[in-house]
Amino acid sequence: MLRILDIYGNLLLTAMGQTLLLALCGLFFACIIGLIVGLMSVVKNKLCNFIAVVFVDLIRGVPMIVLAYFIYFGVPYLLNTIMGLGGVMLTALQAGTICLALNCGAYMAEIIRAGIESVDRGQMEAARSVGLPYWRAMQRVVLPQAIRTMIPSIINQFIITLKDTSILSVIGFPELVNTAKNVVANTFMSFQTWAIVAVMYLAVITLLSRFAKSMERRLKHGH
Amino acid sequence: MAINKDNVKIHVEHLKKNFGRLEVLKDVSTDIYEGEVVVIIGPSGSGKSTFLRCMNRLENITGGTVVVDGYDITDKKVDINKVRENVGMVFQHFNLFNNMNVLRNLTLAPVDLKKADKASAEENAKKLLERVGLADKALAFPAQLSGGQKQRVAIARALAMNPNIMLFDEPTSALDPEMVGEVLEVMKELAREGMTMIIVTHEMGFAREVADRVLFMDGGYIIEEGTPDEVFSHPQNARTKDFLNKVL
Numbered sequence: 068m069l070r071i072l073d074i075y076g077n078l079l080l081t082a083m084g085q086t087l088l089l090a091l092c093g094l095f096f097a098c099i100i101g102l103i104v105g106l107m108s109v110v111k112n113k114l115c116n117f118i119a120v121v122f123v124d125l126i127r128g129v130p131m132i133v134l135a136y137f138i139y140f141g142v143p144y145l146l147n148t149i150m151g152l153g154g155v156m157l158t159a160l161q162a163g164t165i166c167l168a169l170n171c172g173a174y175m176a177e178i179i180r181a182g183i184e185s186v187d188r189g190q191m192e193a194a195r196s197v198g199l200p201y202w203r204a205m206q207r208v209v210l211p212q213a214i215r216t217m218i219p220s221i222i223n224q225f226i227i228t229l230k231d232t233s234i235l236s237v238i239g240f241p242e243l244v245n246t247a248k249n250v251v252a253n254t255f256m257s258f259q260t261w262a263i264v265a266v267m268y269l270a271v272i273t274l275l276s277r278f279a280k281s282m283e284r285r286l287k288h289g290h
Numbered sequence: 291m292a293i294n295k296d297n298v299k300i301h302v303e304h305l306k307k308n309f310g311r312l313e314v315l316k317d318v319s320t321d322i323y324e325g326e327v328v329v330i331i332g333p334s335g336s337g338k339s340t341f342l343r344c345m346n347r348l349e350n351i352t353g354g355t356v357v358v359d360g361y362d363i364t365d366k367k368v369d370i371n372k373v374r375e376n377v378g379m380v381f382q383h384f385n386l387f388n389n390m391n392v393l394r395n396l397t398l399a400p401v402d403l404k405k406a407d408k409a410s411a412e413e414n415a416k417k418l419l420e421r422v423g424l425a426d427k428a429l430a431f432p433a434q435l436s437g438g439q440k441q442r443v444a445i446a447r448a449l450a451m452n453p454n455i456m457l458f459d460e461p462t463s464a465l466d467p468e469m470v471g472e473v474l475e476v477m478k479e480l481a482r483e484g485m486t487m488i489i490v491t492h493e494m495g496f497a498r499e500v501a502d503r504v505l506f507m508d509g510g511y512i513i514e515e516g517t518p519d520e521v522f523s524h525p526q527n528a529r530t531k532d533f534l535n536k537v538l
Contacts, residue, residue: 199402
């Protein structure tokens with residue numbers, strides 16, 4: 068175990084860095100997608116509602132590994148070979164980010180929709196009754212209340228997304244699992260290597276959950 | 291304060307409102323004058339709350355015409371937000387903004403809509419809180435207030451936009467009995483000052499005392515209207531008589 072850490076420790080730490088980088092990129096765009104799709108599902112517009120439902124159902128209905136293969140191999144093949152555009156290439160980081168953003172974004176949209184719907188309808192009505200336009204009322208009155216109920220679920224989704232980066236080892240992104248596979252291939256010490264990897268994930272995620280708990284407590288007590 | 295019969299604040303003509311296939315308002319017409327206090331009574335499901343909510347278009351209007359302050363709010367081109375700035379509304383369940391303190395509840399709309407800068411909005415808000423007897427609650431959050439206090443803040447919030455019409459949707463129905471009085475007192479004060487008010491309520495004593503005109507609604511129509519004395523003491527319609535027998 069120590070020998071592995073000695074030789075491959077830095078490599079695994081770098082890989083953890085790559086994992087975090089991928090997770091952060093994915094989460095950043097997931098938040099944007101989630102907010103847009105979440106809002107689309109609550110506005111009074113049938114077309115927006117429909118698009119939001121289709122998006123969420125589509126992404127939820129496809130395993131992420133299939134989505135990853137599709138984006139990394141399928142989409143460039145469609146553009147280059149079938150449509151004859153040529154030269155379209157995605158790096159593993161780009162494809163991975165898109166994949167995480169879509170996948171996590173769909174779940175975030177559901178969290179945001181549920182959060183907004185949990186705010187009493189009277190809050191929006193009161194805000195409109197004093198003359199605030201819809202989006203202003205949303206921004207000043209409804210969303211701040213919705214976010215309070217959404218925070219625990221959002222952090223939970225962050226943790227899931229962080230773990231889901233491991234799936235993107237299949238498209239060759241040098242994150243932790245992919246790197247660990249290489250280490251095992253070189254050393255044959257699979258027990259030791261995977262134990263180290265597990266502990267690394269555990270450490271990061273424990274930190275995140277702790278943070279989530281303290282955040283939750285603060286939101287419960289404060290205003 | 292006198293009613294100014296020359297100035298129609300709200301003109302309602304053949305108003306219809308359907309929820310899906312359910313016809314809640316079938317054909318409602320009336321004029322509400324400046325300074326008039328109109329109380330709407332009627333059994334639940336008679337459409338009185340819906341009628342009130344049509345007057346600031348919180349409900350989309352299915353048919354007919356509603357003209358508020360000279361603006362035809364059934365016309366999609368009219369900026370409903372501008373009309374609402376002049377029409378205050380008080381809800382049964384208060385609906386104070388839970389994420390803000392009392393002061394901010396009062397200043398949000400005036401400041402956001404650029405009716406006033408922050409300092410003067412706060413000054414005005416404090417005056418209004420004093421008027422409803424809650425000057426000491428400016429920094430409290432809605433969750434820390436009693437029902438009666440919440441409703442008085444809600445009235446102050448509506449007044450903060452300096453409206454010239456006030457709509458009250460069963461403002462005392464969600465209150466404990468001992469808190470009804472304090473809210474009605476604030477409303478009476480407003481009525482005395484000459485505010486144009488439309489009030490949906492089950493408080494018949496209050497209606498009799500402050501109303502210039504009482505509308506009795508049932509089944510999506512205004513069945514009977516008149517002065518409190520006419521409606522309460524000499525009702526003409528059988529349904530009005532029946533309703534009053536049950537509630538008085």
